[in-house]
Amino acid sequence: MFSVKFHPAGRTVAVAPGTRLSDAASHAGLTIRTDCGASGVCGKCTVILRRADGQTVEQLACRTFVDADLDVTIPDASLAKRDVVVQLGSTMQSPMGTVSGYAAAFDIGTTTLAMELIDRNGVVAVVGRANPQRVFGDDIISRIQKVIEDSAALQTMSEAIRSAADEMLRELATAAGITTAEIDELCVAGNTVMEHLFHGIDPTPLGFVPFTPPVTVFPDRRADELGLAMNPRGTVRTLPILGGFVGGDLTAGIFALNITEENEPVLLIDIGTNGELVLWTGKEILAAATAAGPAFEGARIEHGTLAVPGAIERVVIDDFCNATVRTIGNRPAVGICGSGLIDAVSELLYRQLMKPNGRFDTAIPSQHWTTANGKPAFMLVPSPLGGDSLLVPSPSGGGLGWGANQLTPPPNPLPGGEGNAVYLTQRDVQQVQLASGAIRAGTRLLLEHAGLSFDALNTIYVAGGFGNYIDPKHARRLGLLPPEVPLERIKFCGNTSLAGARRFLLERQTLDCPVRHLELASFPKFTEVFAESMIFPFSKEIVPKLGI
Numbered sequence: 285m286f287s288v289k290f291h292p293a294g295r296t297v298a299v300a301p302g303t304r305l306s307d308a309a310s311h312a313g314l315t316i317r318t319d320c321g322a323s324g325v326c327g328k329c330t331v332i333l334r335r336a337d338g339q340t341v342e343q344l345a346c347r348t349f350v351d352a353d354l355d356v357t358i359p360d361a362s363l364a365k366r367d368v369v370v371q372l373g374s375t376m377q378s379p380m381g382t383v384s385g386y387a388a389a390f391d392i393g394t395t396t397l398a399m400e401l402i403d404r405n406g407v408v409a410v411v412g413r414a415n416p417q418r419v420f421g422d423d424i425i426s427r428i429q430k431v432i433e434d435s436a437a438l439q440t441m442s443e444a445i446r447s448a449a450d451e452m453l454r455e456l457a458t459a460a461g462i463t464t465a466e467i468d469e470l471c472v473a474g475n476t477v478m479e480h481l482f483h484g485i486d487p488t489p490l491g492f493v494p495f496t497p498p499v500t501v502f503p504d505r506r507a508d509e510l511g512l513a514m515n516p517r518g519t520v521r522t523l524p525i526l527g528g529f530v531g532g533d534l535t536a537g538i539f540a541l542n543i544t545e546e547n548e549p550v551l552l553i554d555i556g557t558n559g560e561l562v563l564w565t566g567k568e569i570l571a572a573a574t575a576a577g578p579a580f581e582g583a584r585i586e587h588g589t590l591a592v593p594g595a596i597e598r599v600v601i602d603d604f605c606n607a608t609v610r611t612i613g614n615r616p617a618v619g620i621c622g623s624g625l626i627d628a629v630s631e632l633l634y635r636q637l638m639k640p641n642g643r644f645d646t647a648i649p650s651q652h653w654t655t656a657n658g659k660p661a662f663m664l665v666p667s668p669l670g671g672d673s674l675l676v677p678s679p680s681g682g683g684l685g686w687g688a689n690q691l692t693p694p695p696n697p698l699p700g701g702e703g704n705a706v707y708l709t710q711r712d713v714q715q716v717q718l719a720s721g722a723i724r725a726g727t728r729l730l731l732e733h734a735g736l737s738f739d740a741l742n743t744i745y746v747a748g749g750f751g752n753y754i755d756p757k758h759a760r761r762l763g764l765l766p767p768e769v770p771l772e773r774i775k776f777c778g779n780t781s782l783a784g785a786r787r788f789l790l791e792r793q794t795l796d797c798p799v800r801h802l803e804l805a806s807f808p809k810f811t812e813v814f815a816e817s818m819i820f821p822f823s824k825e826i827v828p829k830l831g832i
């Protein structure tokens with residue numbers, strides 16, 4: 285592990301080698317701007333690194349991977365706007381000052397955990413680590429499945445998360461030079477399944493229609509009851525679940541962004557296995573989850589992978605229908621992750637290599653057409669060992685083969701064929717249609733239920749780590765984010781779960797407005813709207829109109 289210290293917030297976080305610097309900042313509860321979806325082109329994520337020899341250098345946080353202990357200054361301009369508002373650094377005054385001693389905010393993400401120690405003046409220390417439950421599966425569905433298959437897994441996963449929380453509390457106390465007994469309060473925020481597992485409550489009902497969580501409001505518990513290293517009589521509070529899969533992390537998002545203070549309608553989207561949606565109508569909160577599926581986490585995609593080094597994260601297709609890819613860490617390609625998948629499908633659509641209904645159009649020439657199991661596929665990276673067949677010569681005159689300017693081969697392929705051929709199949713595109721269609725359908729139905737149009741949305745906040753790496757232009761072409769809403773009204777706000785838990789501790793926010801959870805699948809129009817939403821909204825005709 286390497287230690288990364290962020291200034292001026294004064295937060296230090298330990299991260300694994302190869303962690304992207306913007307992710308390390310996120311573990312430290314700081315959201316760095318990623319306006320271009322971490323493409324490395326907008327420069328909005330610029331930070332200042334101080335080297336061991338004292339020299340300073342400007343770097344893009346989205347393109348820098350931690351390979352040593354680092355000292356990083358994040359200029360104000362590089363912090364996401366909302367983070368500036370939410371951030372309560374040690375030199376700033378707490379607006380309410382309700383924390384009398386020390387308290388901790390705990391974000392339980394499916395993949396990573398983050399915990400902050402705060403006092404009445406703000407954040408004192410931050411720690412982050414991988415969620416130890418990952419050995420039971422990468423996503424929440426796998427973890428529910430594990431409990432269904434083996435009832436002992438519930439206790440094991442519950443103990444794993446509490447033991448991680450216990451260790452993180454100890455690390456925070458050590459970092460702050462206090463005793464763990466001085467920590468009086470812990471606020472937990474996580475998705476519905478994570479909060480159930482933390483409390484040792486069986487999440488099995490969430491594995492079946494109608495996906496009803498056994499508990500939505502968790503009672504406060506004493507720290508000694510949960511075996512946590514803090515004041516034994518300290519209180520552990522859990523942010524309430526809004527309903528179904530719309531968990532305490534979204535409640536935290538509402539707190540972090542203060543959306544109920546806004547006068548105009550606002551939508552908060554968290555894109556994951558479930559697309560979770562919160563619509564603030566100006567009078568009430570409507571919440572719903574859509575079954576987006578795990579495509580954006582690389583599951584059910586032929587060459588899908590999580591966002592690991594070597595994952596294709598960016599895809600560009602040029603005027604001659606030649607593809608260029610970029611992998612995380614410039615490593616040999618190992619597969620394609622969510623952001624790369626969104627880019628690839630959007631670019632195929634834009635170049636008319638694919639129709640809005642998701643069907644490949646192999647009549648459009650490209651040297652990247654190939655076959656997989658006898659069906660058309662679009663090659664993104666050829667095998668370093670060669671041997672993939674190409675069907676159609678390129679009109680650019682490159683003929684068959686991988687011209688130097690036409691496709692980026694796996695960078696630095698290693699001896700022995702490290703790096704994989706990566707292509708996109710028709711089935712992969714269908715998975716993307718299901719995922720983006722589910723979220724678009726959910727957004728449309730929520731708005732319709734509230735009697736609102738897309739035009740009425742003042743802001744769309746995209747929460748969650750994945751959101752930081754989506755190129756909004758591509759997401760709008762697919763309808764994953766509504767193309768009807770101008771780009772400038774879409775804001776990426778990173779980890780609002782930790783920020784919301786912190787804000788709750790400092791300000792004691794409550795949801796003092798009506799909250800309704802809607803089961804979208806029971807809407808009479810659901811099937812029709814879902815089917816319509818699976819058709820990508822992008823077409824050459826609407827480009828000028830919507831600017832996508």
Ligand code: FES
Binds near residue numbers: 344
């Ligand atoms: S350059 Fe890093 S997010 Fe745009």
